[in-house]
Amino acid sequence: MTDVLHCDLCVLGGGGAGVAAARTAAALGAKVVIVEKRALGGAYLTKTVPVLAFCTAALQAANGAHGADFGTSASRKIDFGRFRAQVLAAIKIFARDFTPGSLTASNIELIRSVGSFSGSTRLDAGGRTIEAKHFLLATGATPALASLPGQELIRSLAPEDLLTLDRPPEDLIIVGASFQGLTLAQAFLRLGTRVSLIEGGPILPSEDAELVAPVLTQLAREGLTLHPHAQITHVEPLRGGLRVHLKGLPAPLEAAHILFAGAAPPLVEGLGLKNAGITYANSGALIDADGRTSNRRVHAIGSAAGGPESALSALGQAERIARRLFGQAGGGTIPPARVLDTSPEMAIVGLTEAQAREKHRSVRVLRAPLGDTPRARLTGAPAGHVKIVTNSVGYILGAGITGAQAREIIGIFGLAIGKDIKAADLDIIANAPILGEAISKAALASSPQLGKAPRRRAFFPRRAR
Structure with missing residues (x-):
């Protein structure tokens, strides 16, 4: 007979956002279970923290700040040995919050397994059936690289590989003008690297072009070579680097490294979403303004819902959902922000x-x-x-x-x-x-009476939008 576990909240995914939601719910008195087979902390520890630290160090170096802890100096250089040691030390500190023991101390049960829905309120994981009042999809994204002709012949980088570098390359090609791709492009530019950024379509098409334009203007001033609507035909190795051929571009691009920073597909396959009545697409589960899926008992956040690319934004989103579900709604729905950490x-x-x-x-x-x-x-x-x-x-x-x-x-x-x-x-x-x-x-x-102070109230009655 299958063991049935009853709980208030079952979180699928033990990354930064999933653990944040679980801790918030547990602190509010909910019985919480996390289902995660991979390492706790996920991309938050392996990608978000290193990338954030790298971009911060690059900004300090560009501004001539003496950030000794991160190995920066007024000469626009980073001591990568010191930088790597500092980031690894920071990750070690952050990792303390992502251990089975720390979850147990927060009254959170961890099931080391993959999970799959067998019904609208049931999830099978590790030989057990979990029946929960609420579920939260926080599975993150697949760390997949683009598939290009000739790619098997070259060594490509992902954002989490920044800690493997001994020094900034002289030339770098970044594939994917995502939020992270643009941020990394500026960071490398400020370290003296010549950067080419390739995007298969328009730049951030889902955002307001009027707001994106000043960022692209600044990146161009700093030396970024941008190739929007570009199609890579093939790549080939060179001595000490690689060459990228673009359709319609007479001369190929050459660089020491190529870094893939495009949007990664969400990890939703194999979760049995159809069994739970959850509508989803290639971008992830479809949600409403409150983060609910078509199954009202199931919420989705971050990459699992095609949501904020920023893990930091997903953290805030996770905590807000947990507070709303377990007694701290506060009225209204505060939408998550999308933030591009360039300058x-x-x-x-x-x-x-x-x-x-x-x-x-x-x-x-x-x-x-x-x-x-x-x-x-x-x-x-x-x-x-x-x-x-x-x-x-x-x-x-x-x-x-x-x-x-x-x-x-x-x-x-x-x-x-x-x-x-x-x-x-x-x-x-x-x-x-x-x-x-x-x-x-x-x-x-926007005031109907310019020059006169509008009548103020702290809050207004909710109106249908």
């Missing part, structure tokens, strides 16, 4: 202008350039702007920022969307730094 940063939350126009008859777009505030002129802040998309009565549907500290400021808009705060009421942050001034300027543009 300037780009952060977007909610609907883009194009998405809003597809869903709503009447849409207003409010803009304020970052270079058009007194503080920006004095400090020489990089080009960019704030963009707010509202419905006909001023409730915010989406927003985006391109500029310094965009990651920190975008949370204001996420809160406004979740709490139904009108754009006109965002002028309360007028005394904030550069971005705050730009947001205030855009907010005032």
Whole structure:
């Protein structure tokens, strides 16, 4: 007879986001089970932490900062030996939160197995049947490299291979203009590497081109050679490097290394999603604004739902879902932000202008350039702007920022969307730094009485969108 385990939440995936959701739910009194066969921590430890550390070190080196812990100096160089030791030490510290013992201490049961749904509320794993009130898909993505003619003849890199480098290469080809691909491109540029970036289609097509443009302009200024809509016909080895042939390009690209940073397919095959009545596509499980799948008992986050590429964004999304399920809803749904950690940063939350126009008859777009505030002129802040998309009565549907500290400021808009705060009421942050001034300027543009302070309320009644 199969052993049946009853719980409040079953999390499929023991990566950063899955463990974050499990810990939050357990802290709120839920009985939680994690199903994971692979190493705990997943891509969060093997990819997210090394890439974040590498890009931080590159920025310090470019700014001439003396970050001794990361091996950077004012000469735009990184001591890769010291850098590698520091990152490995950081990973070792982070890994303490991803051990079976740490999960047990948090009252979380770990089942070392793959799982497959056998019904809408049942999952089979490790010879046991798990019946849960709620399930969370946090399986991440497949670490797959592109398949190219001749690829077997060359040595290719993935983002997690950064710790194997002894020094930055003179030339680098990056395949995939994803959030991570663009961030790594700028990091290598700032270390003196000549970088070519290849993308098979447009650059970040699902994001607002108006917000992406300042980032691409800055990368071009720093020396990036960008090849959008490019088709790789084949690759071949060279002495000390490789050569990449592009369709329609007379001369091939040559570099010491090629790094694949394209979007990886989600790990959803073999989970028995059809048995649970979960609708999914190649991009992952289809979810609503609250992260629920077509099976109302099952939520999905991160790559499993074709969601935020950033593992850090997925962490926040996981914690919010757990709080909402187990007693800390707080009213409203705060959507996850998509953040590009380049300089300037780009952060977007909610609907883009194009998405809003597809869903709503009447849409207003409010803009304020970052270079058009007194503080920006004095400090020489990089080009960019704030963009707010509202419905006909001023409730915010989406927003985006391109500029310094965009990651920190975008949370204001996420809160406004979740709490139904009108754009006109965002002028309360007028005394904030550069971005705050730009947001205030855009907010005032939405006021029906320019020059007069709009009537403020902390929160507004929820309205159908």
